[in-house]
Amino acid sequence: MQDVSSHMVRRLQRFVSLTNAELALLADMERDSRAVSAGDWLWQEGDAADTLLVLTEGWSCSARYLPDGSRQLLEIFLPGDILGIGELADGKRRSDVSMLTDGRISEYAYPRLRELFERAERLRSALFVIANQRQAMLAERLVSVARRNARQRLAHFLCECRARLLEPASARQRFLLPLSQQDLADALGMSTVHISRTFSSLACLGLVRRRHYHILILDPARLERLAGFNGAYLQCDPQLLAPEPPAAEIQ
Amino acid sequence: MQDVSSHMVRRLQRFVSLTNAELALLADMERDSRAVSAGDWLWQEGDAADTLLVLTEGWSCSARYLPDGSRQLLEIFLPGDILGIGELADGKRRSDVSMLTDGRISEYAYPRLRELFERAERLRSALFVIANQRQAMLAERLVSVARRNARQRLAHFLCECRARLLEPASARQRFLLPLSQQDLADALGMSTVHISRTFSSLACLGLVRRRHYHILILDPARLERLAGFNGAYLQCDPQLLAPEPPAAEIQ
């Protein structure tokens, strides 16, 4: 189990433990990455989709743009996240994806993927699990936007970000959230003005502070209670499709 | 291509053409179904999940219940839909699913599934495609709830239902929508009162009429324009993960 520092590997190992062979494949997968800048498009709606993409460093997001000029952020991607899983199914990108920060990405084209999947069934299963978790996050955001008020909505989003970070729980009280109030508004279905108001109100309650893209969570427990946050949808224990490797080495 | 009448087969064949061997497997899958009544729970959040479930007849929906007593409908399932795909990944049901109408379901337990997947790779791919399409529908609903006003939201939902029906386009002008205004409100993040108002307003515009759970779409084109509906997310052409069978045997 070398290369512990890779975001992606750490992220995958939340779901499946990996054999050395699989780790080697993954290391290979990340080897030639390229730098990208904040604002760069990774792809746009309708593009042909025959690659997976690993966000080696940096944050990005997917969005839908509406005819009236507004946009809806659908997913936020953190370092180590794998992008474009679902799109493998139908060969077309279904939303625009752009970088929120500078970062690095490495791309994995389809022939290499076929090979990867054939050599590592459990990685394929891991992708299934990840796709599944993404769906759960989307459902949770739908619940937020449809049923929670502005304060709960923002609080819930902050709890989710906190829970998704790879840092140990103790280090998650204070973190970088590289989304402008405009981005947050577009993610949560609110106006920038109301995001600002709502941050003020959360600060008033002594729950959260935000300065220069840095979030400080003052009272995580109370924040989760206010938000109605239950992190269960972010966990998973994938016993069914991904049996543990018998012993020493595998398939 | 026997058993054309099966909802599920017709639904799957929107994505992949099936060999006789696969059709036989599916027929087997639906053979022993059991009747269920409107309101019955198919499962609840937290239940162990080691089965797939085919909705042979009838409509159902998945929902999240919130501490304040309100609920959010997440997905609407139509006859032929396969339920519980994502849950295979982590072995726990993540939302409550109940029947909207009387119907029939047939269950497929895990050992049989393993067998199914091993014998029919393209069916496994089809499941991936379906899971993917579900995610697209969820994303679209998030956009609806976050960005569209009540009229567009309801219009969009009706367009989506219309598009999902198996009937040929010509027969979709008038259809049964077995959701009460309460259900619609819970699905679209509105109040029942406002659902009522909004139906009135759509009727006023000469677009839609609803009586006793029956929808009549008077002007589909104008309705789609009003809703900003683009059905692309419901199609898909799954070339990547599901290569066509060699030759002779196709459908």
Place this chain on the structure above:
DNA sequence: CTCAAAAATAAACCTAAGTTATCGCAAGGT
């Protein structure tokens, strides 16, 4: 260090949709 551009805050005002309450109607049971 300066200045322009971008981002955040603040205040005043507005509106879409929620809430509450009442009434009508159709379907089923007795």
Place this chain on the structure above:
DNA sequence: ACCTTGCGATAACTTAGGTTTATTTTTGAG
């Protein structure tokens, strides 16, 4: 024929959050 029950419509009133405009604050380029 009568009552009950559930669903839908309508009206009056309230409110959360949007919009607009103006005023800071921060950032970043030179």
